[in-house]
Amino acid sequence: MPRVSEEHLERRRQQILDAAQTCFARKGLHTTTMQDVFAESGLSAGAVYRYFKSKDHLIAALTTEATVDLHAAMSEAVYSDPLPTPPELMHTVAEAVVRLSTPGGAVRLIPQAWSLALTDPNIADYVRTNMAGVRKLWFDYTRRMVDIGWLPPDADTDAVAKTLLGLLPGFILQYLIMGDVDPETLTHGVEQLFPTFRHTAVAPG
Amino acid sequence: MPRVSEEHLERRRQQILDAAQTCFARKGLHTTTMQDVFAESGLSAGAVYRYFKSKDHLIAALTTEATVDLHAAMSEAVYSDPLPTPPELMHTVAEAVVRLSTPGGAVRLIPQAWSLALTDPNIADYVRTNMAGVRKLWFDYTRRMVDIGWLPPDADTDAVAKTLLGLLPGFILQYLIMGDVDPETLTHGVEQLFPTFRHTAVAPG
Amino acid sequence: MPRVSEEHLERRRQQILDAAQTCFARKGLHTTTMQDVFAESGLSAGAVYRYFKSKDHLIAALTTEATVDLHAAMSEAVYSDPLPTPPELMHTVAEAVVRLSTPGGAVRLIPQAWSLALTDPNIADYVRTNMAGVRKLWFDYTRRMVDIGWLPPDADTDAVAKTLLGLLPGFILQYLIMGDVDPETLTHGVEQLFPTFRHTAVAPG
Amino acid sequence: MPRVSEEHLERRRQQILDAAQTCFARKGLHTTTMQDVFAESGLSAGAVYRYFKSKDHLIAALTTEATVDLHAAMSEAVYSDPLPTPPELMHTVAEAVVRLSTPGGAVRLIPQAWSLALTDPNIADYVRTNMAGVRKLWFDYTRRMVDIGWLPPDADTDAVAKTLLGLLPGFILQYLIMGDVDPETLTHGVEQLFPTFRHTAVAPG
DNA sequence: TATGAATGAGCGTTCATTCAT
DNA sequence: AATGAATGAACGCTCATTCAT
Numbered sequence: 118m119p120r121v122s123e124e125h126l127e128r129r130r131q132q133i134l135d136a137a138q139t140c141f142a143r144k145g146l147h148t149t150t151m152q153d154v155f156a157e158s159g160l161s162a163g164a165v166y167r168y169f170k171s172k173d174h175l176i177a178a179l180t181t182e183a184t185v186d187l188h189a190a191m192s193e194a195v196y197s198d199p200l201p202t203p204p205e206l207m208h209t210v211a212e213a214v215v216r217l218s219t220p221g222g223a224v225r226l227i228p229q230a231w232s233l234a235l236t237d238p239n240i241a242d243y244v245r246t247n248m249a250g251v252r253k254l255w256f257d258y259t260r261r262m263v264d265i266g267w268l269p270p271d272a273d274t275d276a277v278a279k280t281l282l283g284l285l286p287g288f289i290l291q292y293l294i295m296g297d298v299d300p301e302t303l304t305h306g307v308e309q310l311f312p313t314f315r316h317t318a319v320a321p322g
Numbered sequence: 323m324p325r326v327s328e329e330h331l332e333r334r335r336q337q338i339l340d341a342a343q344t345c346f347a348r349k350g351l352h353t354t355t356m357q358d359v360f361a362e363s364g365l366s367a368g369a370v371y372r373y374f375k376s377k378d379h380l381i382a383a384l385t386t387e388a389t390v391d392l393h394a395a396m397s398e399a400v401y402s403d404p405l406p407t408p409p410e411l412m413h414t415v416a417e418a419v420v421r422l423s424t425p426g427g428a429v430r431l432i433p434q435a436w437s438l439a440l441t442d443p444n445i446a447d448y449v450r451t452n453m454a455g456v457r458k459l460w461f462d463y464t465r466r467m468v469d470i471g472w473l474p475p476d477a478d479t480d481a482v483a484k485t486l487l488g489l490l491p492g493f494i495l496q497y498l499i500m501g502d503v504d505p506e507t508l509t510h511g512v513e514q515l516f517p518t519f520r521h522t523a524v525a526p527g
Numbered sequence: 528m529p530r531v532s533e534e535h536l537e538r539r540r541q542q543i544l545d546a547a548q549t550c551f552a553r554k555g556l557h558t559t560t561m562q563d564v565f566a567e568s569g570l571s572a573g574a575v576y577r578y579f580k581s582k583d584h585l586i587a588a589l590t591t592e593a594t595v596d597l598h599a600a601m602s603e604a605v606y607s608d609p610l611p612t613p614p615e616l617m618h619t620v621a622e623a624v625v626r627l628s629t630p631g632g633a634v635r636l637i638p639q640a641w642s643l644a645l646t647d648p649n650i651a652d653y654v655r656t657n658m659a660g661v662r663k664l665w666f667d668y669t670r671r672m673v674d675i676g677w678l679p680p681d682a683d684t685d686a687v688a689k690t691l692l693g694l695l696p697g698f699i700l701q702y703l704i705m706g707d708v709d710p711e712t713l714t715h716g717v718e719q720l721f722p723t724f725r726h727t728a729v730a731p732g
Numbered sequence: 733m734p735r736v737s738e739e740h741l742e743r744r745r746q747q748i749l750d751a752a753q754t755c756f757a758r759k760g761l762h763t764t765t766m767q768d769v770f771a772e773s774g775l776s777a778g779a780v781y782r783y784f785k786s787k788d789h790l791i792a793a794l795t796t797e798a799t800v801d802l803h804a805a806m807s808e809a810v811y812s813d814p815l816p817t818p819p820e821l822m823h824t825v826a827e828a829v830v831r832l833s834t835p836g837g838a839v840r841l842i843p844q845a846w847s848l849a850l851t852d853p854n855i856a857d858y859v860r861t862n863m864a865g866v867r868k869l870w871f872d873y874t875r876r877m878v879d880i881g882w883l884p885p886d887a888d889t890d891a892v893a894k895t896l897l898g899l900l901p902g903f904i905l906q907y908l909i910m911g912d913v914d915p916e917t918l919t920h921g922v923e924q925l926f927p928t929f930r931h932t933a934v935a936p937g
Numbered sequence: 938t939a940t941g942a943a944t945g946a947g948c949g950t951t952c953a954t955t956c957a958t
Numbered sequence: 959a960a961t962g963a964a965t966g967a968a969c970g971c972t973c974a975t976t977c978a979t
Contacts, residue, residue, distance in 0.1 A: 287488020697898020716895025
């Protein structure tokens with residue numbers, strides 16, 4: 118029964134990706150076997166291998182997939198008007214992290230991708246690309262901070278962006294491993310460390 | 323070669339741990355085979371298994387070992403006099419990260435331990451313990467910040483500590499994966515985000 | 528070679544069982560390696576493990592299998608008409624033992640199963656079940672002996688059955704280890720020890 | 733500290749044999765490791781290997797050792813005066829079996845030796861020798877039966893001896909594996925199957 | 938004599954991948 | 959397009975044995 122619709126193909130692909138994410142988030146990248154993925158997806162070995170030509174390809178695909186929702190949430194916040202203060206922004210992002218950290222959630226794959234990137238050059242490329250994409254948002258944010266006067270015109274926006282972004286892994290890890298932080302923790306911490314950023318003029322809705 | 327000194331035993335143990343760290347840092351926890359460890363250590367299978375009863379035990383031992391140097395460096399900074407400002411402290415810690423990130427360095431194991439902790443409850447215990455140990459340092463630091471007047475007496479020191487600690491994973495990952503941050507980046511970022519903390523009275527040398 | 532008939536699966540299973548029996552009978556349960564079984568069966572490791580999930584499962588399956596032919600031979604004799612005399616019955620059973628004791632024969636596995644049952648509770652269950660099944664035949668036989676008048680109505684048929692069954696291991700072991708007994712030996716021995724059992728009336732066909 | 737007394741050597745040897753018997757009876761010949769024996773005996777690897785040059789030598793020594801007590805018990809009964817009837821003899825022997833079947837008891841090694849003899853020619857020699865020794869007792873017994881008139885002068889004493897001996901393995905196995913026979917069971921079974929053997933003249937004490 | 942650390946061949950088992958159907 | 963039986967290299971680990979001390 119050849120000649121199948123593009124849509125069918127895409128649905129199959131997503132079905133496999135979903136199954137793999139569930140498995141990987143639950144058991145880990147290496148501990149999950151392809152047989153696990155076959156079982157979770159309800160598809161045969163041959164079917165899965167038609168869509169992803171190796172386990173590594175599946176991992177690579179998910180590595181990218183894992184950050185898209187988080188990226189979207191951050192993107193919305195960073196470009197919103199009026200510009201959120203750093204505590205506000207961190208709160209929004211932290212909430213997205215929590216939302217995407219359910220069992221099987223995409224955020225649970227992120228630390229695994231970081232880890233893999235340290236020893237697998239192939240995965241490192243994907244992870245670097247994703248991290249660069251996220252960091253771009255923070256660069257834009259810090260530039261908007263300058264525009265708005267929250268940072269001086271000669272501020273080292275690069276360093277500020279990298280530093281702010283750096284708070285995110287710390288939150289993800291403490292949330293997933295220690296389980297004793299929540300968005301408010303991060304927000305309060307930032308509020309007390311940073312000076313108060315205040316909108317001098319209310320931006321029009 | 324029986325009836326061997328306690329010291330000999332300890333040296334052997336360390337020899338294995340060193341070999342394993344080199345392998346794990348280079349190839350990753352799962353990709354490293356015990357054969358790799360045998361070869362790197364110059365010991366036989368039986369010899370290694372005399373000291374560590376499984377690969378998991380070796381991983382667990384290294385998981386703990388991986389943070390001791392970093393912990394020591396942080397400890398020295400946190401309890402030093404006069405109290406370092408946050409940018410100063412971050413600089414010290416970031417430099418320790420860099421120093422311990424050489425090929426085969428202990429810091430390269432840390433993200434792998436984080437990753438493993440998400441799916442292996444056994445390792446999670448070790449990682450939690452280590453993370454709690456490090457966080458204790460930051461709690462102490464934030465309490466000293468209050469004592470010195472850098473934070474108000476009613477500051478949420480818990481949140482501040484968790485937030486500050488959170489900068490560390492971000493630095494480690496950006497340093498190891500992106501390679502475009504250095505201790506100065508972090509220091510500058512923190513300097514520009516945080517208000518200036520100044521010692522009002524010079525502590526006696 | 529997927530989507531294979533039930534029959535094919537059963538044939539494969541039997542192919543493995545046959546190979547394993549040959550190996551086990553030749554080299555012993557513990558001395559036989561799985562590699563031996565792969566080689567003897569002409570199948571790969573993976574193929575064998577698809578049908579039996581461990582060496583122990585293979586042993587358990589063969590432990591049961593080892594007695595079925597003997598059980599069948601005994602069953603036929605025990606329920607035949609007219610009732611065979613004890614010497615006749617022993618002769619029939621002894622002949623079955625001899626027939627099944629060729630190199631690679633099932634009977635060669637039986638003492639190994641007995642041995643294993645003494646220290647492996649898992650195998651002990653299988654062996655007990657099989658032994659109980661065989662003993663049931665002797666219980667039925669002794670009850671028929673009572674019916675026919677060869678034993679008094681108040682005879683301790685339980686003890687008689689256990690005693691008669693007890694002759695079997697002795698024959699098997701002397702046949703396999705000493706090699707100087709044959710069905711006639713047993714028959715003669717029983718004839719001379721036991722009183723003459725005679726059918727007083729010819730049973731109708 | 734060289735030049736140790738003969739007696740000391742023999743004591744050490746026995747110490748090892750005892751430890752090995754305990755282990756073998758508990759875990760089985762193959763499952764028991766030499767490390768188990770070292771631990772049970774409280775001796776070092778080197779010490780054990782000074783007395784037995786391989787695990788196989790230890791097994792061979794125990795294989796012979798396993799039947800000596802049983803042999804002695806049977807010997808006493810067979811040569812006693814007046815001649816015990818078959819039921820009496822079986823009772824005596826069965827009681828010896830029970831007595832020597834405690835955890836760690838020698839009888840628990842016997843079926844393991846039978847099993848090993850089927851595939852290990854070296855052990856088969858030992859087992860054959862032991863079995864021949866035991867059978868010699870039964871030959872003598874059946875000859876005494878003829879002398880006393882319990883069997884006709886032209887009786888096939890060889891077949892009778894082999895048949896009677898054959899009851900022993902059956903009892904041992906049913907006792908060890910099924911656990912639902914005792915000396916009385918065997919005695920009753922023999923009594924009911926065999927004609928009554930009666931001493932026509934009382935033998936002088 | 939006695940020790941016990943060290944050896945290393947070889948075990949049982951797994952699992953990413955292929956390909957005949 | 960889809961199946962799933964089959965492959966086999968390679969894994970983690972064991973344990974009888976040796977020999978420097």
